[in-house]
Amino acid sequence: MRQRKAKNMEERLTALKHYLIETPGEYKGDWHSVFENKGPLYLELGCGKGQFLIGQAQANTDANFIGIEGQDSVLLRALEKTDAAEIVNIRFIHMFVRDIRDLFGDGELSGIYLNFSDPWPKARHAKRRLTYGEYLVRYKQVLREDGFIAVKTDNDGLFDFTLEEIERLGLEIKEMTRDLHSSDYAAREITTEYEDKFRSAGKNINYVLL
Incomplete structure (x- = not known):
């Protein structure tokens, strides 16, 4: 969904540029x-307005977090929330990522979060989905040996596709449920803005950890 342009966008982004990594490579x-x-270093790919990332950073002050977001108006909200909460262990990258290996070295990340990614529902766009097999392989390259990929989505079709790609690649599933907030994993979960919206509407949240 295209976001409405925020008022005084450039000035507000400039004021918060100390949270931004302008040349991440x-x-x-x-x-x-x-x-x-x-x-340890963790990445949320498509961090939205920052609720999840900020929650993780506050709960894990001895770890560091990077949020990548391509939409500037959405990123601005994340930056402003981070600043208001005085978070020191988060940095942001403003871009749409083509190859995660351009930004991170082998084994550099301890975990990657994919929360409510664009489902790209048309079959011809399958290779754009962030859980497409080639992307999963690349994520694994930049993860430590004991690192993880955590996926949450409200989109049942995307989740089915994700499980199919995991099986095709022979990757190990450590945790999985089609109803996260009715599962044993619910108590430890930090939610996103989208997640709160979907839960209040009674929508199940799919979850898998690799």
Whole structure:
């Protein structure tokens, strides 16, 4: 969905540029130099307005988090929320990612979160889905050996596709449910803005951890 242009967009983004990494490729293999601690590094690919990422950063102050978001008006909301909460262990990248390996070195990430990604429902767009097999392979390359990929989606079709891709690649599923908030995993979950909306409407949330 196209977002409405925020008022005074450029000025507001400039005021918060200390949270933005403008040349992320330069930090490939050296992301710890960006943060105040050397804790594990986690990525949310498509971080939206930042609720999930901020919650993770507040709950795990010894870890570091990166949010990638391509829509500037959405990213602005995440930046402003991060600033208001005075979060120091988050940085953001403003871009649409083609190849995650351009930004991170082998084994550099401890976890990747894919929350409510665009389902690209038409069959001819399957290769654009963030859980397409080739993307999963690339994610695995930049993850530590014990790293994880966590996927949440309200879209049942995208979830079915994701499970099919996981099976096709022979990847191991560590956790999985088609109704996250009625499962044993619910108590530990930090939610996104979309997730709260879908839950209040009674929609099931699909979840898988690799």
